[in-house]
Amino acid sequence: MDAGSSHTALYIYEWPAEKDNNTGRVEQTHLCKVKGPGISSYASAPVKAGESLRLCMEEAKQWVPGKRHHQTPLYLGATAGMRLLNMANSSASDKVFQAVEGALQKFPFSYQGAKIISGQDEGAFGWITVNYLDERLKQGLETRGALDLGGASTQISFVSDNYDGSESPSNSVTFRLYGNDYNLYTHSFLCYGKDQSLRMMQAHQSQAGPATVLDPCFHPGYTATKNYSVLYDSPCVSDRKPKDAPDTFTHIGIGDFLQCQAAVKSVFNFTSCKYSRCSFNGVLQPLLQGPYGAFSAYYFVMNFLNLTDTSVPLEDVKEKLKRYCATNWDQIMQQHPEVKLKYLAEYCFSGTYILTLLTEGYNFTSESYSDIKFIKKIKGSDAGWTLGYMLNLTNMIPAEAPDTPLLPHPGYVSVVSVIAVLLFILFIVSLRPLWPRCSKQPQIV
Ligand SMILES: Nc1nc2c(ncn2[C@@H]2O[C@H](COP(=O)(O)OP(=O)(O)OP(=O)(O)O)[C@@H](O)[C@H]2O)c(=O)[nH]1
Numbered sequence: 039m040d041a042g043s044s045h046t047a048l049y050i051y052e053w054p055a056e057k058d059n060n061t062g063r064v065e066q067t068h069l070c071k072v073k074g075p076g077i078s079s080y081a082s083a084p085v086k087a088g089e090s091l092r093l094c095m096e097e098a099k100q101w102v103p104g105k106r107h108h109q110t111p112l113y114l115g116a117t118a119g120m121r122l123l124n125m126a127n128s129s130a131s132d133k134v135f136q137a138v139e140g141a142l143q144k145f146p147f148s149y150q151g152a153k154i155i156s157g158q159d160e161g162a163f164g165w166i167t168v169n170y171l172d173e174r175l176k177q178g179l180e181t182r183g184a185l186d187l188g189g190a191s192t193q194i195s196f197v198s199d200n201y202d203g204s205e206s207p208s209n210s211v212t213f214r215l216y217g218n219d220y221n222l223y224t225h226s227f228l229c230y231g232k233d234q235s236l237r238m239m240q241a242h243q244s245q246a247g248p249a250t251v252l253d254p255c256f257h258p259g260y261t262a263t264k265n266y267s268v269l270y271d272s273p274c275v276s277d278r279k280p281k282d283a284p285d286t287f288t289h290i291g292i293g294d295f296l297q298c299q300a301a302v303k304s305v306f307n308f309t310s311c312k313y314s315r316c317s318f319n320g321v322l323q324p325l326l327q328g329p330y331g332a333f334s335a336y337y338f339v340m341n342f343l344n345l346t347d348t349s350v351p352l353e354d355v356k357e358k359l360k361r362y363c364a365t366n367w368d369q370i371m372q373q374h375p376e377v378k379l380k381y382l383a384e385y386c387f388s389g390t391y392i393l394t395l396l397t398e399g400y401n402f403t404s405e406s407y408s409d410i411k412f413i414k415k416i417k418g419s420d421a422g423w424t425l426g427y428m429l430n431l432t433n434m435i436p437a438e439a440p441d442t443p444l445l446p447h448p449g450y451v452s453v454v455s456v457i458a459v460l461l462f463i464l465f466i467v468s469l470r471p472l473w474p475r476c477s478k479q480p481q482i483v
């Protein structure tokens with residue numbers, strides 16, 4: 039189970055129960071999205087966090103054959119929402135885990151625990167998922183970097199030839215998989231998921247605590263009354279809460295992409311770097327290299343905006359987004375009556391944030407932008423950290439390359455069958471001297 043900051047999802051993975059489970063045949067067979075918010079939102083009513091998982095767990099009981107329930111390991115990993123709750127109020131986060139644990143243990147699966155996973159693991163397992171599903175690991179091919187944009191944090195992970203890990207060990211993960219060594223660069227930026235970065239930007243815009251906030255990242259015609267205490271209720275912004283601010287402010291959209299880009303840039307710090315090169319906030323980042331898969335909110339947002347085609351020049355992408363942001367809110371709502379209003383109101387901001395993070399933050403250029411592919415699934419399985427996490431915990435990826443069989447499995451079956459038939463014929467033939475003679479007796483008259 040992926041207990042994310044914005045929601046929890048339950049994934050069911052399946053593979054043949056033969057001994058040869060090193061052959062990259064793990065598949066996602068079901069996804070259940072838990073109704074309601076992520077578990078970290080239940081800090082003031084922890085029991086409800088456990089209850090929220092029940093429906094998906096019931097579904098899992100239907101999907102996994104009854105006789106396999108007890109043999110099916112169940113893991114829950116929580117990401118940035120619980121990291122933030124743990125920072126702000128560790129006893130509240132413990133209570134949420136107790137409630138979740140109590141609820142999950144009531145089910146017949148082999149419960150293996152619920153925990154917060156580190157940002158490094160989140161990045162590294164996302165990278166493993168993408169490259170496992172692409173069969174790049176097994177075949178020792180060039181790997182694909184992984185870009186994950188969540189609600190509360192964002193991860194970048196890739197292999198770069200000139201990176202040996204010694205400059206910043208906390209950004210380095212080494213693996214030996216299928217006989218190949220990988221030295222992976224990975225970083226997770228807490229607070230730089232799209233929901234928390236929106237808060238950071240709005241906190242920046244409303245430093246003086248005005249009663250009205252004019253926001254270039256929301257459409258012209260958009261107005262909403264918002265609560266200062268809700269906006270500042272996160273460790274990502276809590277230290278910036280203006281004193282003497284009114285309880286509420288009126289949030290008014292003005293839909294100006296260039297101003298929005300400038301406002302988004304204000305959440306990144308580019309001033310100092312003690313390494314050979316940095317992305318932002320003084321974090322080491324080696325030279326970008328190879329192709330990249332960008333998933334979760336990268337995909338949701340760029341897919342909605344019809345901007346998943348990265349062969350379109352970056353300047354044209356920006357131009358399209360500029361026009362989209364300037365479109366009147368009424369018109370946007372009329373064009374997309376089926377989309378949740380919260381998502382709809384934020385696509386201009388989210389698209390601008392994504393382009394700014396990629397180009398200003400990670401240093402993708404007009405040329406290297408086309409190395410990115412926005413993806414949701416690979417061969418039917420969702421891109422995300424859960425598959426890599428599960429493969430690791432069940433020891434499904436061997437360090438050494440498995441002995442490569444001379445023939446694939448069906449080939450063996452045919453050869454063995456032919457040999458068995460030949461041996462049988464040989465056996466029958468070898469019994470020939472013992473056969474009763476059936477020579478014709480001369481008839482005695
Ligand atoms: N537009 C749109 N946004 C979505 C959808 N599903 C999730 N989101 C939003 O996209 C952002 C990222 O979602 P996820 O990748 O699920 O984030 P998460 O795993 O909950 O958060 P982290 O713990 O930071 O990884 C959040 O702001 C979600 O509210 C969707 O189907 N459409």
Ligand SMILES: [Ca+2]
Binds near residue numbers: 042117
């Ligand atoms: Ca996530």
